[in-house]
Amino acid sequence: MKQENRARYALARAGALVIAVIAAFAPATASAGANAPLAEYQYSYEDGLQGWTPKTDQDTGTPECSPHASEVVHSDDRAKDGTHSVNFRADGTHDCGLLWIERRFDAGTTDPVQVALTLSLYSEDTGDAGAGGLNRVQAHVGADCVTDPVLGGSGWDGFHDIAPTSHTGGPGWYGYYFKHNQVTPAADGTVCVGQAVKIASTYPFVIDYYLDETTVTIS
Numbered sequence: 001m002k003q004e005n006r007a008r009y010a011l012a013r014a015g016a017l018v019i020a021v022i023a024a025f026a027p028a029t030a031s032a033g034a035n036a037p038l039a040e041y042q043y044s045y046e047d048g049l050q051g052w053t054p055k056t057d058q059d060t061g062t063p064e065c066s067p068h069a070s071e072v073v074h075s076d077d078r079a080k081d082g083t084h085s086v087n088f089r090a091d092g093t094h095d096c097g098l099l100w101i102e103r104r105f106d107a108g109t110t111d112p113v114q115v116a117l118t119l120s121l122y123s124e125d126t127g128d129a130g131a132g133g134l135n136r137v138q139a140h141v142g143a144d145c146v147t148d149p150v151l152g153g154s155g156w157d158g159f160h161d162i163a164p165t166s167h168t169g170g171p172g173w174y175g176y177y178f179k180h181n182q183v184t185p186a187a188d189g190t191v192c193v194g195q196a197v198k199i200a201s202t203y204p205f206v207i208d209y210y211l212d213e214t215t216v217t218i219s
């Protein structure tokens with residue numbers, strides 16, 4: 001009888017796990033259901049930046065903020081998957097800044113496509129690191145990459161806001177999702193995707209964020 005109960009428990013538990021897995025992937029399945037992916041690209045950054053180019057507002061076009069020592073580098077300090085990730089070193093000295101990596105993707109068409117981006121970011125922020133606002137995860141999706149980001153009234157031109165880097169749950173890896181419903185690729189059938197951290201506060205030190213598990217889906 002005990003054995004039977006154990007078997008029933010194991011079956012019930014397996015069923016619950018299956019349901020949990022389905023639930024976890026349901027949104028992705030639903031969004032891709034009517035529009036089958038043309039291409040899906042995944043990155044764990046184990047061997048380097050895998051074609052992604054690191055940039056900051058300081059080294060791209062006209063510097064927008066007073067000089068800050070932010071940089072984006074490959075790292076083995078932390079990883080969500082494997083042993084390596086991308087370290088966004090956000091220097092908050094001047095209450096301003098943008099760090100990102102960008103990469104072009106073959107959409108396989110010049111017709112409008114939908115581009116979805118998922119990523120994991122490790123952050124220790126639990127609120128404003130200074131007193132100017134919350135640092136944020138942002139994204140760029142377009143035919144062209146951003147050659148000179150300009151800080152406008154509502155944020156960095158060309159970058160879409162996703163969510164703050166801070167979480168009341170404390171330090172850890174957090175998932176972010178962004179979808180651009182209609183992007184017309186460049187003449188060569190490619191689109192540019194950027195993953196960014198916006199510095200929105202003043203703090204006299206460097207905050208280390210880590211990016212891992214990026215997926216770009218083109219539909």
Ligand SMILES: [Ca+2]
Nearest residue numbers: 044081082084
């Ligand atoms: Ca990794």
